[in-house]
Amino acid sequence: MQPDLQPAFRALADPTRRDILRMLGQNRMSIGQVADRFDMTRAAVRKHMRVLEEGNLIRFETHGRERLSSLNAEALRPVTDWLSWFDRFWDDKLSALQSTLAEDSSAPDEKDRT
Amino acid sequence: MQPDLQPAFRALADPTRRDILRMLGQNRMSIGQVADRFDMTRAAVRKHMRVLEEGNLIRFETHGRERLSSLNAEALRPVTDWLSWFDRFWDDKLSALQSTLAEDSSAPDEKDRT
């Protein structure tokens, strides 16, 4: 069964959250550290990070009174996989042939609507 | 200057819109045809398609009183490009794991086995 794409796509839909992802791609950071880089309250940043966590895109690791968050890039895999379905439309002649042959053998099959 | 990612990511955040994209990947369809495949009103589907249009992911082509919409897969490019920034993490993580194992086989600590 495929993982539920929706939480990840949802998490990626906000520019602040995309920025956070790239920050965490360079260092693991505490919530406060992340919040210091944005012009919004810590509570708002924490909400964003919760959405990222629900999308499984980041993970928290408690260290004393700090919670270090780190990127979980593997969770982007289903997203890129979904997007790669559209690769066939990028002027690859072989893929064009394949899509012509396949025609309707792989209809929209997303099952992640709740 | 890079294209604005936000409209495309926004458009992809809804499962109905993702389904529409895959439908249009197979045939160009009128709004009514698309709406027939969903359990919601035509007006609702049209709203979704407007969001897709704002993300430049689909295009409309007026034919008489019909408007045929077709996929514009090229607009997914900036999205996949943005995501590809994270490729380094699963690729590098594998190689990092390899070097970790080769270098120090006595600390199999914080690696998540998939």
Next chain:
DNA sequence: TAAAGATGAAACCAAACGGTATCACGAAAG
């Protein structure tokens, strides 16, 4: 032990979102 630091959690708010119903308009068909 008390104070300070980092976080969790809840209440609250305006705006955006996903959907509906309704009406207007231009093209096609009778």
Next chain:
DNA sequence: CTTTCGTGATACCGTTTGGTTTCATCTTTA
């Protein structure tokens, strides 16, 4: 010309989202 068909547009509604403020909890440190 009149009707019908596909669409555009608008108003409206409940829920979600992105943000704030405030207070509680737990950990470190003086």
